[in-house]
Amino acid sequence: MVETAITLAPPSRPGGLVARKLAAHLFTLLFLAAWEAASFVAPSYLLPSPVQVAQRLWIFVTSWRDLGHLGSSLFHVAAAIAISFAIGSLLALIPYYVPVLRLAIERRIGPFLNSFSAIGWTLLSIMWFGVSPLTVVFAISAVLVPFALVNMSAGLANLDPETIEMAESFTRRRARMFLLVIVPSLYPFIFATLRIMFGVAWKVTLTAELFGGNTGLGYMINLARQEFDTATIFAAIVLIIGFVHGMDRYVLAPLQASVSRHYAL
Amino acid sequence: MRFEQPSLRSALAERVIGEGVVLLALLAWWALARGLPEFILPGPVAVARRLVELLATPEFLWHVFTSTWRVLVSIAAALLIGGGLAFLAHGVPWLEGVIDERIKPVLNSFPSIGWAILAAIWFEPGDFGVIFVEVAILIPFCLINIAEGLRNIDRELMEMGRSFTRRRARILWRLTLPLLVPYGLTATRIAYGIAWKIALVAELLGAPSGIGYLMLKAQIAADSTTFLATCFAIVLMFVVGERLVIVPLERRFARR
Numbered sequence: 001m002v003e004t005a006i007t008l009a010p011p012s013r014p015g016g017l018v019a020r021k022l023a024a025h026l027f028t029l030l031f032l033a034a035w036e037a038a039s040f041v042a043p044s045y046l047l048p049s050p051v052q053v054a055q056r057l058w059i060f061v062t063s064w065r066d067l068g069h070l071g072s073s074l075f076h077v078a079a080a081i082a083i084s085f086a087i088g089s090l091l092a093l094i095p096y097y098v099p100v101l102r103l104a105i106e107r108r109i110g111p112f113l114n115s116f117s118a119i120g121w122t123l124l125s126i127m128w129f130g131v132s133p134l135t136v137v138f139a140i141s142a143v144l145v146p147f148a149l150v151n152m153s154a155g156l157a158n159l160d161p162e163t164i165e166m167a168e169s170f171t172r173r174r175a176r177m178f179l180l181v182i183v184p185s186l187y188p189f190i191f192a193t194l195r196i197m198f199g200v201a202w203k204v205t206l207t208a209e210l211f212g213g214n215t216g217l218g219y220m221i222n223l224a225r226q227e228f229d230t231a232t233i234f235a236a237i238v239l240i241i242g243f244v245h246g247m248d249r250y251v252l253a254p255l256q257a258s259v260s261r262h263y264a265l
Numbered sequence: 266m267r268f269e270q271p272s273l274r275s276a277l278a279e280r281v282i283g284e285g286v287v288l289l290a291l292l293a294w295w296a297l298a299r300g301l302p303e304f305i306l307p308g309p310v311a312v313a314r315r316l317v318e319l320l321a322t323p324e325f326l327w328h329v330f331t332s333t334w335r336v337l338v339s340i341a342a343a344l345l346i347g348g349g350l351a352f353l354a355h356g357v358p359w360l361e362g363v364i365d366e367r368i369k370p371v372l373n374s375f376p377s378i379g380w381a382i383l384a385a386i387w388f389e390p391g392d393f394g395v396i397f398v399e400v401a402i403l404i405p406f407c408l409i410n411i412a413e414g415l416r417n418i419d420r421e422l423m424e425m426g427r428s429f430t431r432r433r434a435r436i437l438w439r440l441t442l443p444l445l446v447p448y449g450l451t452a453t454r455i456a457y458g459i460a461w462k463i464a465l466v467a468e469l470l471g472a473p474s475g476i477g478y479l480m481l482k483a484q485i486a487a488d489s490t491t492f493l494a495t496c497f498a499i500v501l502m503f504v505v506g507e508r509l510v511i512v513p514l515e516r517r518f519a520r521r
Contacts, residue, residue, distance in 0.1 A: 210378055
């Protein structure tokens with residue numbers, strides 16, 4: 001089973017900060033230099049130089065057609081995360097309210113979804129839905145559901161029993177308690193889950209698009225591969241790394257940190 | 266959550282419903298497959314029969330074996346490289362920035378299909394390319410987990426170790442590595458799950474053998490029965506490997 005435990009941010013160690021920053025930047029420069037040197041030796045269809053990739057990247061961000069592919073990849077990711085988060089949370093909530101179904105969901109449905117390979121879902125959905133956005137979204141969602149299920153179950157298992165008891169003494173209406181107590185105490189887990197899903201979704205999306213999509217970055221990479229246009233492949237990879245890392249570091253992580261602080265566990 | 270002592274009856278009901286859901290899913294599959302042509306959705310009986318047939322053919326077993334050893338070698342290599350990187354970041358302070366701020370994020374957000382395509386361009390189709398891709402995909406998971414373990418090492422214990430010996434190798438062997446075992450196991454477990462799920466991509470693009478290659482062949486021939494049977498064979502392999510290797514390992518080291 002894939003475990004998707006939530007880890008907390010490490011405490012940063014002060015001291016030698018400047019030296020470490022310097023080393024990191026030096027490493028980047030060294031890496032680029034090594035890449036440049038290697039690209040002199042290797043033919044450009046094997047390894048394009050960093051300059052070529054940067055040029056291709058510039059063309060990428062100024063061309064509407066290429067940006068359209070990025071947009072449709074984003075759409076696939078967002079749609080799949082929304083769908084699988086809803087399904088996974090629902091599956092996690094069922095055993096909480098109907099304990100007799102716990103074994104069915106946590107020992108039967110969960111492990112099955114968890115061990116079915118991503119490629120299996122992708123190729124299967126191509127057979128069912130043809131080459132279309134629906135195929136891509138279906139395949140990504142199927143892969144993401146177990147991640148949502150495992151994490152949300154962990155969240156529900158960590159609910160504070162004292163808080164629930166207090167809430168029970170205030171109201172007996174389940175819906176009210178769910179909205180005002182259970183959902184807010186789950187916020188940190190919801191954000192952590194979404195963050196993990198975002199990372200995994202990008203890994204799967206490109207595969208799904210490459211085999212079963214007619215738009216998106218994966219499709220673009222596939223075209224470039226057939227034309228031996230390696231610079232485009234590199235540009236797409238660089239773009240994805242930048243985008244995924246940037247989103248995670250500068251949007252999701254601060255958001256999660258502020259939510260965790262707010263609803264301190 | 267309140268934990269009530271589960272009575273025998275409710276445990277039994279849970280069990281019955283659990284197996285009932287499986288049965289119901291199979292029935293629904295059977296009913297759905299009856300109205301559809303076989304190349305879209307073959308029935309459960311046909312798939313089960315094909316699965317048994319496949320498991321009895323030496324060629325299929327050879328493909329399964331190929332994929333399995335690639336997965337195992339990749340996990341071992343990824344543990345070594347990821348662990349090595351984590352140790353470097355831990356032991357050499359000025360490398361910490363390089364590994365945590367540069368290598369880790371890049372490897373972590375590198376799309377797996379990107380590795381697969383690059384390997385297809387760079388290497389001849391074969392074992393090396395596949396293992397390269399799987400290792401590249403698995404390294405960040407191992408790196409993150411082992412780094413987490415190194416961060417959580419008890420400082421007092423290390424201090425005690427240093428008061429007994431000044432030989433670093435001895436401390437590493439007797440103290441650091443045993444303390445890291447649980448994290449290494451978690452890393453192995455995660456890597457194992459990811460390897461079967463995502464790393465098979467490599468075999469779709471750059472291998473003349475293995476389960477991924479078989480799946481692609483079945484899919485191109487629109488042979489849904491074989492395709493689904495292969496998918497279930499992977500589920501089976503995964504579960505068997507987990508029960509036979511990972512769970513006993515965890516149980517053994519958890520007791521210490």
